[in-house]
Amino acid sequence: MTTLSGKVALITGGTSGIGKATAIALAQAGAKVVVAGRRQIEGEETIRQIQAMGGEGFAVSADVSKEADVQMLIEKIMTHYGRLDIAFNNAGVEQDPTPLTEQTEATYDRIMDINVKGVWLSLKHEIPALLKSGGGAIVNTSSVLGLVGGAMVPIYTASKHAVEGLTKSLALEYAKQGIRVNAVSPGPIQTEMFDRLSQANPEAIEQLIAGQPMGRMGTPEEVANAVLWLCSDASSFVTGQSIAVDGGIVAQ
Numbered sequence: 001m002t003t004l005s006g007k008v009a010l011i012t013g014g015t016s017g018i019g020k021a022t023a024i025a026l027a028q029a030g031a032k033v034v035v036a037g038r039r040q041i042e043g044e045e046t047i048r049q050i051q052a053m054g055g056e057g058f059a060v061s062a063d064v065s066k067e068a069d070v071q072m073l074i075e076k077i078m079t080h081y082g083r084l085d086i087a088f089n090n091a092g093v094e095q096d097p098t099p100l101t102e103q104t105e106a107t108y109d110r111i112m113d114i115n116v117k118g119v120w121l122s123l124k125h126e127i128p129a130l131l132k133s134g135g136g137a138i139v140n141t142s143s144v145l146g147l148v149g150g151a152m153v154p155i156y157t158a159s160k161h162a163v164e165g166l167t168k169s170l171a172l173e174y175a176k177q178g179i180r181v182n183a184v185s186p187g188p189i190q191t192e193m194f195d196r197l198s199q200a201n202p203e204a205i206e207q208l209i210a211g212q213p214m215g216r217m218g219t220p221e222e223v224a225n226a227v228l229w230l231c232s233d234a235s236s237f238v239t240g241q242s243i244a245v246d247g248g249i250v251a252q
């Protein structure tokens with residue numbers, strides 16, 4: 001049984017989907033969890049579910065693309081718990097598949113601001129708190145599109161390749177200081193994000209699932225289990241890695 005007893009964990013994008021399932025999994029393993037996202041009510045609902053299971057934590061409304069918000073988030077954690085041991089940098093947004101020539105500068109800026117700058121800002125402010133706590137574990141949410149190309153979604157694909165680069169670079173920078181930095185790279189996972197993409201492009205999504213080696217989508221809980229392992233001492237010699245939780249997609 002993995003135990004995170006006594007640890008404090010931050011989950012960005014913990015208001016739904018993979019982040020919410022991971023907040024619940026980390027709390028079940030004994031961590032105190034702080035859930036961040038822009039939606040306050042959904043964040044509080046994640047915490048309500050954790051408290052109903054006997055867990056502990058609180059929600060903070062924060063936009064990871066704004067440095068003042070990320071700074072405020074880490075300050076709240078340090079003021080309340082005095083430590084930070086685990087960070088799951090998971091907040092992210094999708095790209096609607098469109099031909100490159102029709103994509104706009106506004107789309108580029110929005111995706112890069114949240115998926116890349118948001119992870120970089122989170123790392124920047126988490127690292128001092130983790131060092132102050134004696135080290136810890138960081139997991140960033142990449143995607144199978146951080147490992148391979150994706151036609152019609154080049155901005156999202158580039159953003160997740162950047163997350164892979166941030167993960168490896170930070171893993172090397174902090175390897176001797178007791179901070180491990182890894183990534184999870186999910187394939188298609190049944191979340192609000194996937195629902196939005198399916199509604200906009202039902203045929204493309206059907207084809208994508210049909211081409212899946214396991215012939216099905218993954219669940220947020222299946223990703224959460226990999227994150228739990230990467231956050232725990234069971235993965236104590238693992239850093240700078242990206243674990244595909246994808247039903248075999250990138251093995252093809």
Ligand SMILES: NC(=O)c1ccc[n+]([C@@H]2O[C@H](COP(=O)([O-])OP(=O)(O)OC[C@H]3O[C@@H](n4cnc5c(N)ncnc54)[C@H](OP(=O)(O)O)[C@@H]3O)[C@@H](O)[C@H]2O)c1
Nearest residue numbers: 013015016017018037038039063064091092188189191193
């Ligand atoms: N579902 C998939 O198939 C799949 C596959 C590969 C990778 N991923 C990645 O998995 C991560 C989680 O996505 P999901 O599938 O669980 O979808 P989701 O349910 O839409 O979750 C996205 C999360 O990101 C948060 N978020 C978005 N922009 C934010 C911002 N500016 N500041 C703070 N939080 C923000 C959202 O919270 P608020 O709306 O409350 O801000 C929400 O909690 C994303 O990084 C996504 O790229 C998903």
